[in-house]
Amino acid sequence: MVRQKLYMPMKLQINSLIIVFLLMLSACGPTHNAEKLDVYFDGALMEYNRKLTDVIVADIFTPPVASRIYAYPNIAAYEGARFLEPARPSLAGQLNGLDVLPKPDSLKSYYYPLVSLIAFTNVAEYLVYDLERIDKMEMELLEEVRDIGIDREIYDNSVAYGKNLAEKILEWAVKDGYHRRTALPRYSVSDDPGRWRPTPPDxxxxxxxxxxxxxxxxxxSAAQFDPGLPTSFDTDEESQFYKEAKEVYETVKNLDDEQLAIAKFWDCNPNISHTKGHVMYFQQQISPGGHWMHIAAQVLDEQKANTVESAATLALTGIVLADAFISCWDQKYKSSLTRPETYINKYMDSDWAPILQTPAFPEHTSGHSVASTAAATMLTHIFGDDYAFADATEVPYGLPIRSYPSFIRASQEAAISRLYGGIHYKPAIELGIQQGAAVGNYVIKNLDIKESK
Structure with missing residues (x-):
């Protein structure tokens, strides 16, 4: 029996080879495009902090809670990015209760900017209400990275390590007392006229x-930088306390246009409520901590800071803000001082109202003064004494850009805005500035994440 040879036309043979080659490329995935990946991740952490702000604002978190939400994801992001500069120290062993974090496997390859953002999103997801929105952010990130082109093994290693870091950060975070606090007693309103009580409108x-x-x-501890007690409550018109309240009253009645603009620019109260009929809703705006995180992000964009420097700056800013709120809130509920609105309405003018809505917590000290000064102290340490910048943080909320010759000058304006707004007595502002500076300088002195030489 004679076997016949089967021949394929040359054109068909070439087409078949092309198809096989394309199938092989498809199976292997896109090539690793390091240059385009680096371009994509330039400034990515700043953008993801802005996206996190959008979630925080929509979820209407209080200023203290918002500060906590910024801190943990940015710590995770730094721990993922720091291996780009191996001499950068870990925050483990420096932050309270954070002892050990997993290290990358020396036998594996990673793309650390991706590790950093995966750690950021995985931590953030468990700190907010709208976790689906954070999850969507991560899914879009991963899709875009794959579209750019990344080695599949490096991709898998990076995602796995980022998630591992996030898991350990969350294990640490869950022990900070945040959940335990909800089982503690509510604030009790008393008949003491000097003690804080709920304020209008709701x-x-x-x-x-x-x-x-x-x-x-x-x-x-929370009490480490206690600012001291406020002026003793008194209703006598010759008393120091009455004079401090009168200063608030007169300031609001005689505001000029610039002072009014300052009060509104630094309002940063995410819990402003409005009532129509039987329905109460909240006006969405950024928190004090969020405002300063955005200032930091804006400056990092201007500086074209690399991934590690960006992660370090945002982690430091988040940490100092979080500790500033813990410090401030300690004295707030120890002194539990009545707000100017309550005092003035009862003892001076029942029709008087502040420019800003009075926040729902005691007066002493001013949270914005403490947090702003702490953040400005940290950013001055990083970028210098005379770093001039134009603050565009409030533009999405309908307010114009304001320019400052330094971070400290901006923080001073944020502090005095509380007097212009009619929601703080002067000592709460002045002592708040001192308290914030003490917190900021202490963090600078006791936390090291600079690259060792």
């Missing part, structure tokens, strides 16, 4: 009366 109950029970990030 007379909301006290926000976070046990925030000082949370574990600080770097401070020894």
């Amino acid at each position: 007379y909301m109950e006290a926000i976070e009366p046990h925030w000082n029970t949370l574990r600080p990030f770097i401070l020894d």
Whole structure:
């Protein structure tokens, strides 16, 4: 029997080879495009902090809670990015309660900017209400990275390591007392005229009366930088306290246009309520901590900072803000001082109203003064004494850009805005500035994440 040879036309043979080659490429996935990946990740952490702000604002978190939400994801992001500069020290062993974090496998390859953002999103997801929105952010990130082109093994290693870091950060975070605080007693309103009580228009109950029970990030305790007690409550018209209240009253009645603009620019109260009929809703705006995280992100964009420097700066800013709120809230509920609105309406003018809506927590000290000064102290340490910048943080909320010759000058304006807004007496502002500076300088002195030489 004679076997016949089967021949394939040359054109068909070539087409078949092309198909096989394309199938092989498809099976292997896109090639690793390091240059385009680096371009994509430039500034990515700043953008993801802005996206996190959108979630925080929509979820209407209080200022103390918002500060906690910024801190943990940015710590995770730094721990994922720091291996780009191997001499960068870990925060483990420096932050309270954070002892050990997993290290990358020396036998595996990673793309650390991706590790950093995966750690960020996986931590953030468990700190907000709208976790689906964070999850969507991560899915879009991964899809875009795959479309750009990344080695599949490096991709898998990076995602797995980022998730591992996030898991350990969350194990640490869950022990900070945040969940335990909800089982503690609510704030009790008393008949003491000097003690804080709910204020108009909706007379909301006290926000976070046990925030000082949370574990600080770097401070020894919430009371470490206690600012001291406020002026003793008094209704006598010759008393110091009455004079301080009168200063608030007169300031608001005689505001000029610039002072009014300052009060509104630094309002940063995410819990402003409005009532129509039987329905109460909240006006969405950024928190004090969020405002300063955005300033940091904006400056990093201007500086074209690399991934590690960006992660370090945002982690430091998040940490100092979180500890500033823990410190401030300690004295707030110890002194539990009545707000100017309550005092003025009862003892001076029943028709008087502040420019800003009075926040639902005691007066002393001013949270914005403490947090702004702490953040400005940290950013001055990083970028210098005279770093001029134009603050565009409030543009999405309908307010114009304001320019400052330095971070400290911006923080001073944020502090005095509380007097212009009619929601703080002067000592709460002045002592708040001192308290914030003490917190900021302590974090600078006791937390090292600079690259060792």
